[in-house]
Amino acid sequence: MGILDNIRILSGNKQIADSPAPTETASKKRVLIVEDEKMLSDALAFKLSNSGFDVLTAENGQIGLELAVSQKPNLILLDLMMPVMDGKAMLRRLREFPQFKTIPVIVLTNAGDVHSMMETKTYYNANEFLIKSNVTPDQIVKKIRELT
Numbered sequence: 180m181g182i183l184d185n186i187r188i189l190s191g192n193k194q195i196a197d198s199p200a201p202t203e204t205a206s207k208k209r210v211l212i213v214e215d216e217k218m219l220s221d222a223l224a225f226k227l228s229n230s231g232f233d234v235l236t237a238e239n240g241q242i243g244l245e246l247a248v249s250q251k252p253n254l255i256l257l258d259l260m261m262p263v264m265d266g267k268a269m270l271r272r273l274r275e276f277p278q279f280k281t282i283p284v285i286v287l288t289n290a291g292d293v294h295s296m297m298e299t300k301t302y303y304n305a306n307e308f309l310i311k312s313n314v315t316p317d318q319i320v321k322k323i324r325e326l327t
């Protein structure tokens with residue numbers, strides 16, 4: 180069952196109850212979701228918020244880059260194929276800033292193009308690649324926790 184199959188589950192009480200409660204004493208990690216599919220972006224934002232993260236969203240790479248620079252997230256969840264500025268262009272420009280050379284970036288994409296993924300990993304230092312149809316929201320939260 181992939182992430183798109185789980186969107187309905189995200190708004191149900193079961194997923195909320197299974198998610199760890201945010202701790203008030205610890206500062207929240209900030210995650211920037213850069214995704215042009217609004218329904219998916221909203222579902223991920225909901226899941227991450229209920230898992231204790233501070234969440235920002237952007238619908239394309241240009242807005243994502245602006246938010247990254249101004250809000251300094253702890254991790255970026257990045258789609259590759261988007262309008263205005265795609266994920267590879269955003270990541271390339273982001274890595275030009277010294278303060279963002281090592282920020283964890285998880286590429287979340289439908290693009291199973293091995294060449295595109297390898298190019299993004301090699302030249303733009305993406306930390307992880309997740310295929311949308313092969314990953315659950317809980318797996319995304321787990322991966323974010325591992326990298327932040």
